[in-house]
Amino acid sequence: MVYSQRADGRKFDELRPIEAKVGVIKRADGSAMFKIGKTIALAAVYGPRALHPTFLRNPETGILRCNYNMLAFSGSGERVRPGPSRRSKELGLVIEKALSPVLDLRAFPDSVVDVYIELIQTDSGTRCAGITAAAMALADAGLPMRDLVAAVSVGLVGDKVVVDLNKEEEDYEEGATDVPIAMTSVDNKITLLQLDGNATKEQMKELLEYAKKACSKIHEIQKKALKDRFIVRR
Amino acid sequence: MGLLINDKEVVVPGEILATGMDYLPAYGTFREQDKIIAHYLGLVSITGRLIRLVPLRGRFIAKPGDVVIGRIANITMSNWFVDIGTPYEASLSMKDATSDFVERGSDLSQYFNIGELIITEITNVIKNKIIDLTMKGPGLRKLKGGRIIEVIPSKVPRIIGKQGSMISLVKDATNCRITVGQNGRIWISSEDPEKELVAIKAIQMIESEAHLEGLTDRIKEFLSGEVKHQE
Amino acid sequence: MVNEVKEYVDFLLNKNLRADGRKFDEYRKPIKIEYGISSKSAEGSARVIIGETEVVAGVKLAVDTPYPDTPDEGTIMVNVELLPLSNPDFELGPPPIDAIELSRVVDRGIRESKSIDFKKLCIKKGEKSWIVFIDIYPINDAGNLFDAANLAALAALKDTKYPKYEDGKVIYERTNKPLELENLPIACTLFKIGDKLLIDTTKEEESAADARLTVVTLEDGSIPAMQKGGEEPITPEEILKMIDISIDKGKELRKYFK
Numbered sequence: 001m002v003y004s005q006r007a008d009g010r011k012f013d014e015l016r017p018i019e020a021k022v023g024v025i026k027r028a029d030g031s032a033m034f035k036i037g038k039t040i041a042l043a044a045v046y047g048p049r050a051l052h053p054t055f056l057r058n059p060e061t062g063i064l065r066c067n068y069n070m071l072a073f074s075g076s077g078e079r080v081r082p083g084p085s086r087r088s089k090e091l092g093l094v095i096e097k098a099l100s101p102v103l104d105l106r107a108f109p110d111s112v113v114d115v116y117i118e119l120i121q122t123d124s125g126t127r128c129a130g131i132t133a134a135a136m137a138l139a140d141a142g143l144p145m146r147d148l149v150a151a152v153s154v155g156l157v158g159d160k161v162v163v164d165l166n167k168e169e170e171d172y173e174e175g176a177t178d179v180p181i182a183m184t185s186v187d188n189k190i191t192l193l194q195l196d197g198n199a200t201k202e203q204m205k206e207l208l209e210y211a212k213k214a215c216s217k218i219h220e221i222q223k224k225a226l227k228d229r230f231i232v233r234r
Numbered sequence: 235m236g237l238l239i240n241d242k243e244v245v246v247p248g249e250i251l252a253t254g255m256d257y258l259p260a261y262g263t264f265r266e267q268d269k270i271i272a273h274y275l276g277l278v279s280i281t282g283r284l285i286r287l288v289p290l291r292g293r294f295i296a297k298p299g300d301v302v303i304g305r306i307a308n309i310t311m312s313n314w315f316v317d318i319g320t321p322y323e324a325s326l327s328m329k330d331a332t333s334d335f336v337e338r339g340s341d342l343s344q345y346f347n348i349g350e351l352i353i354t355e356i357t358n359v360i361k362n363k364i365i366d367l368t369m370k371g372p373g374l375r376k377l378k379g380g381r382i383i384e385v386i387p388s389k390v391p392r393i394i395g396k397q398g399s400m401i402s403l404v405k406d407a408t409n410c411r412i413t414v415g416q417n418g419r420i421w422i423s424s425e426d427p428e429k430e431l432v433a434i435k436a437i438q439m440i441e442s443e444a445h446l447e448g449l450t451d452r453i454k455e456f457l458s459g460e461v462k463h464q465e
Numbered sequence: 466m467v468n469e470v471k472e473y474v475d476f477l478l479n480k481n482l483r484a485d486g487r488k489f490d491e492y493r494k495p496i497k498i499e500y501g502i503s504s505k506s507a508e509g510s511a512r513v514i515i516g517e518t519e520v521v522a523g524v525k526l527a528v529d530t531p532y533p534d535t536p537d538e539g540t541i542m543v544n545v546e547l548l549p550l551s552n553p554d555f556e557l558g559p560p561p562i563d564a565i566e567l568s569r570v571v572d573r574g575i576r577e578s579k580s581i582d583f584k585k586l587c588i589k590k591g592e593k594s595w596i597v598f599i600d601i602y603p604i605n606d607a608g609n610l611f612d613a614a615n616l617a618a619l620a621a622l623k624d625t626k627y628p629k630y631e632d633g634k635v636i637y638e639r640t641n642k643p644l645e646l647e648n649l650p651i652a653c654t655l656f657k658i659g660d661k662l663l664i665d666t667t668k669e670e671e672s673a674a675d676a677r678l679t680v681v682t683l684e685d686g687s688i689p690a691m692q693k694g695g696e697e698p699i700t701p702e703e704i705l706k707m708i709d710i711s712i713d714k715g716k717e718l719r720k721y722f723k
Contacts, residue, residue, distance in 0.1 A: 025605045026517050027552055029293060038505040042604070044550040048293065050321045059361075062321075067557060072544065072600035073507035073523025077637050079598050082546055083559075102248070104273070107295060109363050111321035116550040118602070120521065121503040139247050139275045142292020142388075146264075146273070147248030185248050186271065226246045226275060230290065232443055305469075349467035381473045381484065427482045 003158035007168050013210055015152070015164045015217060020132075020225035022140050030141025032225065034133035037166055038123035043133035045141040047113035048105065056112070062105030063112050066096040068130055070119040076167070091127050098131045098151065098182040098192035104144040113143065124167045125153045131182050131192060136222050140229065149191055150218035151182035154211045156199060161206050163214045179207055183215040241280045244290065244445065245272040251285050262287025277445045289388040290445065294319045294417040296365050300356045301374070303382065303415035304367070306346045311339070314346050316354065316367060319387075319417045324365035326354065331369050351377040351421065353413060377413070380423030383434055385441045387418035392444040393437055400440065400450065407457035408433040432460045471673035478661045484669065490710055492665045493517070498616065498721050500624040509625025509644065513617040515665060517607035519551075522617035523600050524625045524644070528635050531587065531594040539586020539594035543572035545601045545614055552606040570652070570692045571601065571615050574681035578650040578689035581622070585645060588630065597622075597644065608667040611679050615652035616718065622646055623722065650689050651718045653711035654679040657699055662707060664714055678704065680711035684719065 006012065016037030025031035028044035035041070048062045056063070068091040072080050095117065105113060115137065117130040128151035135149045155162060156177040157169045170176055177197025183190055190208075199207065235254035239245060251263060252270040259270045263285050272278075276287035294302075296318070307323050308315035314331065315323040328336050332345055346352065353374050358366040368374070385393065394401050394414055405412050410424040410433045420437060424430050436453055443449050477484055487493065493516025502521060503510040509524035531538055545567040549555040560568075575581065586595040599621060601614045625644035629636040656666045656674040663670060671677075676695030682688055688708065693699065699707075 025519075025550065027605050027607065028550070030291065040503070042550065046549075046553050048321050049553070067549070069548075071503070071521070071523060071602055072598065073503055073510060073525050076506045078635075079525035079527060079600070082544060082600070084557075107362055108321060109361055111363075114549070116548065118548060118550055121506045123505060140291060142274055142289050142386075144274050145247035146271070148246060186250065186266070186269070223246050223249070227244045230244050230445060232446060306467075347467050349469060351469055379472070379476070380469075382469070427477055427480065427484075428486065431486050 003160040003172070003174075006162065008166065012160060013163045013213065015214060016166065018218070018221055020136065020221050022136050022225045022229045028137070028141075030137040030139065030143070032133045032136035032140060034129050034136070036125055036129050036164065038121055039125050039129045040120040041126065041129035041133040042118045042120060043130065043137040044116045045113060045134075045137045045143075046116075047141070048108035048111040049114070051110060051112035057110040059109050060106065062108035062110070064096055064100045064103055064105065064115065065112055066092045066099065066115045066117065066134065068092045068095055068117045068127070070122060070126070074119045074122045076123065091130070094192055094194065095127060095131050095134065099134055099138065099149055101189070101191050102135075102145045102147045102149055102184060103138065104146060107144065113138070113141070124165055124170050125180070127192075128152050128180050128182070132218055132222065136226055139226055147184040147186050148219060148222055149182050149184055150215040150222060151180065151192055152211060152214045152218060153178055153180045154207045154214065155179045156197065156203060156207075161203065161210060163210050179211075181208070181211040181215070183211065185216070185219040188212050188215070237280070239278055241278055242445065243278045245276060245278055245287070247272055247274050251278065256283065257285050258283050260284040260286040262289065291386055292388060294387040296320050296324070296356050296359045296362070296417075298356055298359055300416040302354060302356060302417040303377070303413065303419035303421055304352050304354050306348050306350045306352065309342050309346075309348060311342075314342065316352070318354075318365070318367075319384075319419065320365060322363050322365075324356070324367050326367040326369065330357070330367065333370070346376070351382065353377060353415065353421075377421050380411070380421050381430070383420050383422065383437065385418045385420060385437065387416065389441045389444045390414055390416055390418060392449075393420070393440050395450075400453070403450075403453060403457065404433050404436045407461055408436075432457070435460075468673070470669050474658060474670055474673040478658055483663065485667065487665075489661060489663050490714065492714075492717070496718075496721055498620045500620060507621070508628060508639070509621045509623070511617055511620030511624055512604075513613050513620060515609060515613050515616075517605060518609055518613050519604040520610065520613040520617040521602050521604055522614070522621040524621045525598045525600070526625070526628055526635070527596050527598065528588065528593050528630065529596050530592060535583070536591040537587045538583035539596060540583060541572065541575060541581060541597045541599060543568045543575070543599045543601070543618065545571065547606075548602050548604070551603040555606075566692070566694070567601075567610060567614055570611065570679055570690065571599070571618050573690040573692075574615060574650040574652055575618065575622075578648055578681070578683055580646055580648050580650055581644065582647055593633070597625075606668070608671055609654060609665045611654040612652050612665065612718075615650075615681070616721075619646075619649055619651070619722070648683050649719055649722060650681045650683055651715040652679050652681045653714040653718070655707045655710060657695070657697070657703065662703065662710065664710065678707045680708055682712045682715035686712050
């Protein structure tokens with residue numbers, strides 16, 4: 001069946017409503033909140049700081065360590081059992097790979113930059129929201145970065161190319177394909193790419209174009225949130 | 235072609251500051267083909283053709299010559315390890331700590347004990363992680379009493395002000411002894427804790443408004459308001 | 466060993482002062498309770514802010530067989546996770562003893578005060594009853610987690626509506642039926658430093674403290690739960706004083722729920 005209209009009335013290339021704020025956790029060196037639709041991600045950065053155990057240390061550069069976690073009450077169904085799962089470990093890995101290409105930690109040999117991502121509420125696009133929040137938090141921590149990274153899920157619902165799938169669309173009866181993508185802003189290089197479903201090369205071409213435009217919009221929001229942090233309201 | 239941002243503007247990592255070859259990338263920026271790009275979250279500072287970025291956030295990065303406030307973390311047979319806010323502790327060796335002849339095997343804690351605060355100078359930084367300190371130099375000493383507050387290290391120059399003018403404003407208005415470490419640690423001591431709170435508020439105001447115009451006047455206004463309020 | 470933070474805190478306390486200028490029995494400002502922060506997923510949720518300390522909590526309901534010794538009752542399960550996000554000293558891994566203590570103290574306050582009537586959680590005697598999961602997370606730990614965590618749990622419970630229950634299965638769609646709270650057990654934790662008693666302590670004050678006492682009180686002044694912590698002992702006179710202060714402060718905090 002043809003997916004002719006999006007369930008929530010959005011245009012096919014329209015993002016859900018977004019809210020972004022930087023500096024939300026005072027104790028952290030950097031922090032940010034990114035909300036897209038009903039998905040709410042918090043990210044906190046601590047570092048550069050001492051890395052234990054010693055065998056993980058790299059004498060040439062600091063390393064990035066990312067942890068992804070969903071709060072027990074963040075899922076719309078049953079309670080999420082606390083603790084790491086195989087899924088959360090994989091997400092921690094791909095998120096780290098999405099962010100480290102832009103991070104320059106050569107000035108902090110042997111040390112670690114820890115990023116903690118917590119999902120307060122989940123409705124699809126959680127890893128992308130996490131990456132987007134983490135990028136802002138890393139910038140907020142004053143770390144040297146060649147660029148910011150913005151992430152969004154594009155995909156196919158039925159046969160239609162869409163941007164920012166919500167849970168309903170991900171679970172579409174006739175089949176949906178989910179393609180989370182993260183991109184840098186200066187030259188649109190891809191640092192995260194996953195695919196879950198079925199897509200042709202032609203569809204991928206279209207998806208990449210859509211992703212570029214969507215990431216660009218998200219990047220503007222990241223920029224504004226970072227700059228707004230320094231506006232002093234009296 | 236040319237400048238895409240203004241002087242004193244806040245920019246984010248990856249933000250394109252200028253295109254073409256008219257401008258040169260200085261501290262905090264880098265060139266990629268014909269673009270000059272920001273390397274971290276910072277404040278643009280343009281001098282002639284040089285575009286520089288003053289960091290707005292970030293932890294302390296040690297440099298030789300920095301005078302910092304440290305806390306003794308550990309003592310070994312021949313040196314002290316000092317926490318100065320870097321990922322790894324700095325080292326103060328016996329010979330740099332005191333001119334006294336120290337016998338081998340003597341108890342080093344008589345000189346500096348764990349937990350004590352010191353004003354110390356960084357003499358050497360190797361590969362950003364091995365940091366040597368000295369206590370030999372004018373003004374370097376133990377700090378007794380008082381309290382420590384922490385600010386973003388890159389705001390320290392603004393807090394001190396030109397030739398110490400800004401911090402003197404705060405010291406004079408509140409009658410507090412204040413020592414500012416380059417590592418963002420500030421020691422404040424006075425007989426009147428209420429005046430200390432005023433000093434702390436003033437310092438935090440400078441920290442959060444360091445990048446804005448007219449700060450000196452606002453601080454003067456704040457201090458005179460508070461002092462009147464307490465009289 | 467020298468502890469400059471403790472020395473400074475002691476120095477101020479001897480002058481009857483606190484580092485941030487507050488009185489000994491004064492809470493930080495602002496105190497905020499925000500409901501429904503995760504309303505699209507949790508059955509109930511809330512965020513509590515006390516000064517710079519921020520804690521969130523959420524409630525999830527599930528159905529299971531009741532315990533054999535209480536076949537006509539449901540139950541609660543309280544879990545506090547000390548997220549590394551909130552404090553540079555928290556580490557990833559299984560819950561440390563501090564998290565377990567926090568969980569059990571919040572649980573005790575709610576359970577012993579019969580704040581939730583467990584019998585009302587029964588669906589079918591001996592077969593099905595509701596379990597109320599309360600998960601509490603600090604987001605920014607600036608001290609006084611006991612009180613903030615307890616408030617967050619209560620606020621999340623207050624925000625809770627039952628999901629649908631049809632044909633022996635839970636359908637996670639909100640109904641209008643609220644989870645009824647019979648009372649609000651408010652925790653107030655006092656830290657003892659020397660002979661001074663402080664409420665709503667900062668991390669520096671907590672590090673300089675000898676002991677603490679958490680007293681949970683109800684509106685009528687009765688005490689469903691208490692917990693002493695810390696290395697040093699407390700005198701009976703001090704305990705009675707702390708109870709008085711807690712009853713008083715409980716009234717103050719209770720106002721934030723109106």
